[in-house]
Each structure stands twice: as C-alpha cells, then as structure tokens.
Amino acid sequence: MKDRSLYAVVWRWHFIAGLLVLPILVMMAITGSAYLFRPELDHLAYRSLEDVPARTAPRAPLSGVVRKVESGLDGRVIQVTPPDRPDRAVSLLVRGSKGQVLTAFADPYDGHLIGSTSYGGIMQVVRKIHSLQKFGFWASCIIEIAAGWAIVMVGTGVFLWWPRARSGAGVVTVRGSPSQRLFWRDLHAVTGLFAGAVILFLAVTGMPWSLFWGAHVQRWATAANLYEPPPPAQVSPEWLMSTTMPGMPHKPHADDASIRPEMPWAMEKMDMPTSMGMPGMAPISVDQAAAIFRSRGLAPSASIALPDGPKGAYTATWRPDRVEDTRVIYLDQYSGKVLGDVGFKDWGPAAKAIEWGIAVHQGQEYGPLNRFLMLAGCIAIVLLAVSAVAMWWKRRPKGSLGLPPPPTDPRAVRGLAVVVAIVGVIYPLVGVTFVGAIAMDRLANRVRRRPA
Amino acid sequence: MPKASLNLLAFSAAASLFSVGPAGAATLSIDHAWSRPTPPGAPTAVGYLTLTNHGHAPDRLMSEDSPAAGTVSLHQMSMAGGIMRMRPVTDGLAIAPGASVTLDPNSDHLMFEGLKRPFKSGDQVPVVLHFQHAGAVRVMMVVR
Numbered sequence: 001m002k003d004r005s006l007y008a009v010v011w012r013w014h015f016i017a018g019l020l021v022l023p024i025l026v027m028m029a030i031t032g033s034a035y036l037f038r039p040e041l042d043h044l045a046y047r048s049l050e051d052v053p054a055r056t057a058p059r060a061p062l063s064g065v066v067r068k069v070e071s072g073l074d075g076r077v078i079q080v081t082p083p084d085r086p087d088r089a090v091s092l093l094v095r096g097s098k099g100q101v102l103t104a105f106a107d108p109y110d111g112h113l114i115g116s117t118s119y120g121g122i123m124q125v126v127r128k129i130h131s132l133q134k135f136g137f138w139a140s141c142i143i144e145i146a147a148g149w150a151i152v153m154v155g156t157g158v159f160l161w162w163p164r165a166r167s168g169a170g171v172v173t174v175r176g177s178p179s180q181r182l183f184w185r186d187l188h189a190v191t192g193l194f195a196g197a198v199i200l201f202l203a204v205t206g207m208p209w210s211l212f213w214g215a216h217v218q219r220w221a222t223a224a225n226l227y228e229p230p231p232p233a234q235v236s237p238e239w240l241m242s243t244t245m246p247g248m249p250h251k252p253h254a255d256d257a258s259i260r261p262e263m264p265w266a267m268e269k270m271d272m273p274t275s276m277g278m279p280g281m282a283p284i285s286v287d288q289a290a291a292i293f294r295s296r297g298l299a300p301s302a303s304i305a306l307p308d309g310p311k312g313a314y315t316a317t318w319r320p321d322r323v324e325d326t327r328v329i330y331l332d333q334y335s336g337k338v339l340g341d342v343g344f345k346d347w348g349p350a351a352k353a354i355e356w357g358i359a360v361h362q363g364q365e366y367g368p369l370n371r372f373l374m375l376a377g378c379i380a381i382v383l384l385a386v387s388a389v390a391m392w393w394k395r396r397p398k399g400s401l402g403l404p405p406p407p408t409d410p411r412a413v414r415g416l417a418v419v420v421a422i423v424g425v426i427y428p429l430v431g432v433t434f435v436g437a438i439a440m441d442r443l444a445n446r447v448r449r450r451p452a
Numbered sequence: 453m454p455k456a457s458l459n460l461l462a463f464s465a466a467a468s469l470f471s472v473g474p475a476g477a478a479t480l481s482i483d484h485a486w487s488r489p490t491p492p493g494a495p496t497a498v499g500y501l502t503l504t505n506h507g508h509a510p511d512r513l514m515s516e517d518s519p520a521a522g523t524v525s526l527h528q529m530s531m532a533g534g535i536m537r538m539r540p541v542t543d544g545l546a547i548a549p550g551a552s553v554t555l556d557p558n559s560d561h562l563m564f565e566g567l568k569r570p571f572k573s574g575d576q577v578p579v580v581l582h583f584q585h586a587g588a589v590r591v592m593m594v595v596r
Binding site for chain 1: 488490491492493494495496497498527534535536537538540557561563
C-alpha cells in the first residue's frame with residue numbers, strides 16, 4: 001500500500017514536471033543538435049565567405065589583414081584567427097564605428113576583406129536561443145529551472161520504470177502497436193532508460209552557462225583557480241599584483257557578456273593582465289606578437305585578441321576540441337614580455353571538471369562518438385516528449401488535465417521530498433520553483449477537498 | 453622630405469575640386485570627400501565621397517589614383533541573406549543622370565594601398581577620379 005502511494009506521488013510529479021518543461025527541453029534538444037554540428041553548418045551557411053582558393057604563396061602579414069579589414073568595415077579589429085588550412089579565410093571579430101560587433105572574413109594571402117556577418121553568424125543565434133539568452137535575463141533563468149526539473153524527471157522516471165514483479169517486457173523492450181497506449185508507455189520508459197544518463201549529464205553540464213547558478217559558480221571557480229593552488233609560475237608579478245591588490249582596476253574578459261573574444265569558461269571572469277607602457281613607448285605589431293606566441297609552441301591558427309586600450313595585452317587563445325589542450329598566453333603590448341601562460345593544468349579542480357563537462361556537452365572531447373552520443377540524447381528527448389504526449393492522449397479524461405491523483409499517505413511524499421530537496425539546494429533557483437509548485441499543489445488539493 | 457611633398461599637395465585645399473581633364477567635368481560634382489586618420493605604419497587607408505551627375509547622360513567612374521598611395525581601388529558592398537560581401541569594382545561605377553552615389557562607412561569606399569605616409573587628422577589628400585566621359589577629376593580628401 002505504501003509502495004503504491006509512493007508510486008502515485010512520483011508519477012504525479014513526473015507528470016507535473018513534464019508539463020512544465022517538455023516544450024523547453026524539446027527546444028533545447030533541437031537547437032542543441034544543430035549546435036553540435038556548428039563547424040559544418042557554419043561552413044554550409046558561409047561558404048562564400050570562408051572559402052578561398054588555396055595558394056602556395058606566403059600569407060599576408062596579420063597586421064596588413066587587420067588594417068584592410070578595419071578600413072573596409074570602418075571599425076576596430078578585436079580578435080584575429082588565422083585559418084588552419086590553406087583554403088580557408090582569416091576570421092576576425094570587428095567592432096564597428098557604431099559599436100556593433102561583426103564577424104569578418106579576409107583572404108589570408110593578400111589580406112583583402114571578403115565580407116562579414118553579424119557576430120558569430122547564424123550559429124550564434126542558435127546558441128542564444130538554446131540558452132534563451134536571446135530573450136533576456138528572466139528567460140534564461142527559465143533554462144536553469146528547466147534543467148533542474150529535467151533532473152527531477154530523470155530521477156522520478158527511473159523510479160517509475162523500475163521493474164516491479166513484472167517480466168522483462170516493457171522494461172527493455174516495447175510491447176504493443178502505436179495504436180495502443182501500452183506501446184507509447186513502453187517506448188517512453190525504454191527510451192528514458194537508455195537516454196536518462198545522457199539527459200542527466202546534459203542538464204548538469206549545461207548549468208555552468210546559466211545566468212544565476214552558472215555565473216555564481218563561475219566567479220567562485222575562477223577565484224579558486226587563480227588563488228588556490230598558488231598562481232602558476234608563468235604569471236608575471238605585475239599581473240598577480242593587479243589581480244590581488246584592492247583598488248586596482250579590474251578588467252575581466254567577459255565585461256560584455258554577449259560579445260567576447262573566444263575564452264575558456266574557466267577564464268572568462270578572470271582579470272586581464274595589464275601592459276606596462278612608459279610614455280612614448282610604441283606597441284609591438286600583431287605580427288611580432290604572433291611570432292612570440294608561435295615561439296612558445298602555440299599553433300599558428302590560435303586566436304589573437306588585440307590589446308583593448310593602452311593597458312591591454314595581446315591575448316592568444318588556443319581552444320582545440322580536447323579541453324586538456326586549452327592554453328591562453330598574454331603578452332605585454334609594449335615589451336612583448338609574456339605576462340601569463342595559463343592552460344588546463346593550471347586551473348583548479350572545479351574549473352577543470354566544469355570545463356571537461358562543457359567539452360563533452362558540446363560533443364568535442366572524445367571525437368565523433370562523443371558527438372553522436374549527445375545527438376542521440378537530443379533525439380531521445382524529442383522521442384520522450386512525443387511518446388509522453390501520445391500516452392496521455394490515449395487515456396485523456398474529459399474535462400480535466402488527467403493529472404495523477406494526489407497521495408493519501410503523507411509518508412509517501414517524504415521519499416520524493418529528499419530527492420527534490422537535494423536538487424533544490426544545489427540549484428537554489430530551481431529549489432524556489434519546487435517550493436512554489438508544491439505550495440500550488442497543496443492549495444489546489446485543499447480547494448478541491450473543501451466541497452466534499 | 454615626404455612630409456614637405458604632401459604639404460605641397462595640400463596647398464590647394466581651398467579649391468577642393470578642379471578639373472584636370474577636358475571640358476564636361478562641370479556636369480559632375482564631388483562633395484564630402486573625406487578619410488580617416490591611419491595608425492603609424494598602416495599600409496592602407498579608406499576614402500569616402502559623394503558623386504552627383506548633373507548632366508543628361510550617364511557617366512561611369514572607371515578608375516582612381518592618388519599621389520599619396522601606390523594604388524587606389526573602389527570596393528563595393530552587397531548584402532544578401534545576412535551576409536555582407538565586399539568586392540573590388542572592376543567594370544566601373546555607373547552614375548545615372550540626375551543621380552547621386554555616396555561612398556560612406558556603411559556602403560562602398562575607396563581603398564588606398566601602399567600609403568606613402570600615414571594620413572593625419574587635418575591633412576588634405578589628393579585623389580584623381582577617372583570618368584568615362586567627364587575625364588580625370590581631381591579632388592582633395594579631408595582627413596578627419
């Protein structure tokens with residue numbers, strides 16, 4: 001009896017969670033699938049800008065490319081990324097005279113401007129929809145809540161799936177035909193079983209991007225990586241001073257959250273090292289900076305962010321698919337001295353774990369298998385949503401939602417409450433919505449019982 | 453020495469437009485010719501202006517040159533499906549009778565390559581525009 005009551009309450013909450021977040025999860029699954037194939041889709045959309053005829057001619061100096069692009073777009077180049085193959089264009093971020101940021105492409109051999117798109121092009125739009133950041137701060141809080149509820153759905157779903165006195169049928173195999181509710185119930189349960197782990201992983205590793213939980217953890221993890229363990233020896237004393245002395249001007253990378261040169265998540269909130277210029281000192285050219293970066297073993301196709309103002313530093317960022325190979329080098333723009341050389345090995349354990357999660361979430365860390373596993377997770381989410389709606393439709397009652405009945409045994413609620421409380425404490429914003437949902441449910445029950 | 457020569461070129465700043473070609477230039481006016489200052493050592497600069505055809509026949513800007521740069525070319529911008537493309541104009545820029553064509557930071561521009569020296573704010577940079585019918589027209593570009 002107790003078990004049946006617990007089953008009812010878990011089912012009820014699985015149902016409520018589904019109602020609330022399924023549309024958002026489906027949206028995330030679709031945009032996420034597309035984003036897994038960002039390089040391919042980018043090339044499909046912007047072939048006419050990205051492709052150049054391969055030549056054996058030497059490449060134009062980066063300073064010439066930067067200057068031509070600045071002339072052509074009447075703006076300032078923020079970052080330049082040389083191509084990693086001979087038939088691709090140089091890619092640049094440019095801030096226009098009106099403040100708008102563009103992604104521009106230039107010929108690597110003669111440096112001429114080929115053309116431009118909005119910042120990050122169409123895939124940046126996909127990314128902003130995936131996180132709902134396109135629709136403002138509150139919209140992106142919904143994403144954090146949806147991810148939290150998705151965790152609850154996986155937990156309650158596994159409980160509902162758990163084989164009780166039944167044979168293997170409906171546990172790992174699907175019974176019936178699409179005309180029967182049983183078929184959709186089994187499809188939902190079996191898909192959920194195989195995809196549950198991937199969905200749980202995607203929800204947990206997606207959280208670091210969120211604007212509430214993610215931003216707080218980012219600040220904490222960044223601080224952890226800079227101060228404990230002690231800063232790596234490659235960090236210059238000037239930089240250390242500027243980041244630890246109170247009252248020093250702080251200039252994090254991500255001061256404009258929507259637009260930034262490509263930085264690892266773990267370093268976005270870190271303060272930039274500053275260049276120490278004496279009056280009359282001329283900055284080194286981007287060509288000299290690039291030569292210094294290469295001499296330290298950085299790939300020639302690493303992105304180079306140009307100094308932002310007289311105190312800024314040249315910043316080279318190398319972000320290959322494998323997160324362990326990530327490396328960022330800072331140069332004093334006047335002396336060419338290395339101000340910092342920070343990579344995966346220098347981050348704190350939290351930053352390492354979160355960055356690893358991000359790399360797997362984006363399908364990059366373990367090659368094609370990784371990418372297709374994440375794609376399978378996305379397809380499973382859509383399949384779960386379709387089967388959920390189908391099984392509800394097959395047994396829909398007239399005149400009500402068809403919500404499973406509230407439990408009569410209050411002890412049954414406690415088991416679920418523990419799971420919900422753990423998720424709610426880790427993700428406070430999600431926890432607030434749990435409390436809200438439970439209060440609403442209680443209130444609805446009381447109103448319903450009163451006439452009886 | 454290069455400084456002196458550019459000052460000489462800038463000497464006729466007051467008359468910002470005068471014809472060095474055959475008659476017919478009066479049907480064309482060139483206004484608001486300007487450029488941006490360039491950082492030291494920059495190999496390129498940009499130029500903007502407005503061309504107006506007051507005549508009754510179409511004309512065409514065929515080529516450009518300047519004593520301040522190795523080459524000058526016209527770059528034309530086109531937008532399609534969120535993609536902006538920049539291409540050098542090879543067959544000239546048509547100006548219909550009674551029409552104006554503006555080169556500005558949001559559209560087309562003149563590209564100066566192989567600068568003899570940086571453009572500084574307040575400089576006057578001469579450019580010669582070669583038209584199909586109006587011939588060569590010299591204009592002073594204000595750096596600001």
